Amino acid sequence: MGTHVIKMPDIGEGIAEVELSQWHVKVGDLVVEDQVLADVMTDKAMVDIPSPVHGKVIALGGQPGEVMAVGSVLISIEVEGAGNLKESAAPAPVKEAPAVPKAEALVESKPAAAAAPRPAPVCQGPMVAREADERPLASPAVRKHALDLGIQLRLVRGSGPAGRVLHEDLEAYLAQGQSNASTPVAAAYAQRNDEEQIQVIGMRRKIAQRMQDATQRAAHFSYVEEIDVTAIEELRAHLNEKHGASRGKLTLLPFLVRALVVALRDFPQMNARYDDEAQVITRLGAVHVGVATQSDVGLMVPVVRHAEARSLWDSAAEISRLANAARNGKASRDELSGSTITLTSLGALGGIVSTPVLNLPEVAIVGVNKIVERPMVVKGQVVIRKMMNLSSSFDHRVVDGMDAALFIQAIRGLLEQPATLFVE
Incomplete structure (x- = not known):
């Protein structure tokens, strides 16, 4: 019998140490090749560490929550044959779990x-x-x-x-x-x-740090406006009835993404990242929309890249694909990073008002609340309309209050007169 030592792997990107988040085995367990032994946490992602051998666990190199240097002993496994006690290289991580984006919600392990x-x-x-x-x-x-x-x-x-x-x-x-x-x-x-x-370790620790960082570094302010979504909901129902079978069903999210894209043409300062250390604001032409998605590990924010070049159905398909990947733990780091503005929604549980936290280094986040039917006065008549609030937050260091209000009013106008979403 010999001993196979697995060392903390080099995850790449110049990372010198990682946090041991969770063990999936204990001393005395029999393991097989490719079985996940532990989860480790980098600044960007949770990574699974698999076993390269069959054998019996004889020693664990750390405790959950411990920060370990790359190359330090992670686990020792008793194996048939001589083992590799003298020299051990960690197996390449085989699965990258959802990256922890700079999001506005707590994420469970x-x-x-x-x-x-x-x-x-x-x-x-x-x-x-x-x-x-x-x-x-x-x-x-x-x-x-x-x-x-x-x-x-x-x-x-x-x-x-x-x-x-x-x-x-x-x-x-x-x-x-x-x-x-x-x-x-x-x-x-x-x-x-x-x-x-x-x-508080692993993803929970990372998201807590980022939440604290976002609220301490950015000067948050929120703006809430109600929107009559009756017309756009009628349009959505009509498009689904006519094209749903062939092109797929549309939710409200693709329309919201389209409204963001059109409104940002007049408000490019919202589609920006602020490097407060370098004191540089970078405005981007590409609109990469982060769409908050609930998963078993918490709220993930996959990114719909180049939303400015997508049709309604293209956006809908990409949102669905990314949401499924996030929920199944298969979204890559690239799919969970690089957003320029974030759209967050709790759907039917959206409440009346929310105060979303910025997804740093972005300067704007648009929050969608639930749709409710209410009596409204339209042209002197009381009618039932479908109403929805947008609860949005901005970085006051970069975005002036008047600009934020005008931006949300522009989105409101686009959604209340949905034909304007497609008029060039």
């Missing part, structure tokens, strides 16, 4: 993943006994799913690496009728004194 095949959860024996204070391995998304289902996670047998509980395990648990839904109603009113401590 990445769900566990493994490249090696894992057994499907079985219906026989999905329940397992753990100590009352034992915290089973599970991603934040799985924990929330279990909470929504009323399942005590410590009772569920995990089929993932190192016994990690997966969504499929929750389904198997429910299939066996072990859900807490069968417990007496009185249990829902029992006193609780449990506590849970969560380390």
Whole structure:
């Protein structure tokens, strides 16, 4: 038997150290080639570290949250044969998880993943006994799913690496009728004194740092305006009825992207990046729109590049493609960086008003609130109209309040008279 030592890999881009975010294995685990061992965090991305060998884990080189130098020992694996104890090079990271863009929302740690095949959860024996204070391995998304289902996670047998509980395990648990839904109603009113401590590491730490950085460095101010979207919603419904089957369904987002593109022709100072250290504002001709997208790891911001050159359906297809990539953890760093202005929306949960945080070094972010039907006075008559607020934020160091108001009013005019979106 020999020892195969895996060192912290050189992720590239001149990075000298990375943060160990999460282990997917523990000492004593048997691992196979290509199985994900750990997640490490750079300034831009979460990267999976796979195993290049079959063997048994005999030592871990660090704790989650620890910053480790490139080339330091990450993990030691006992293998058949001589091993590589004298010289070890880390395997190339095989999968790049969603990069953490300079976004305006907190992001939870990445769900566990493994490249090696894992057994499907079985219906026989999905329940397992753990100590009352034992915290089973599970991603934040799985924990929330279990909470929504009323399942005590410590009772569920995990089929993932190192016994990690997966969504499929929750389904198997429910299939066996072990859900807490069968417990007496009185249990829902029992006193609780449990506590849970969560380390701020990995993506959570990076996004917290960037949120703090954005609010400390930029002089935020927000501007809210209501928009009558009745006409554009009628146009959207008409286009979907006529072309939806052949070109795909349109949501409101492609229209909003188009409105941004047209409005920015008169307000180029909004499509800019501000380097406050060099004291340089760079205005860009290309409109790269960041579109906030909810995923299991939190809010990602994939970028629709060159929106100024895209049709409605082209924008819609690209938004859909990027959103799926972000939700599935397959968006690349390039797809999650380089935006010049950001569009953020919570859809039906958008509320009445929001105060989005700038996506530095950008100077403007446009927030979309939910659409509601309200009685409005139009030409002296009370009529029902579909209304929506835009809640947008700007960097007051670069953008004057009057310009911000005029910019949003320009978007309002384009959306309320949708034909103007396409008049050149």
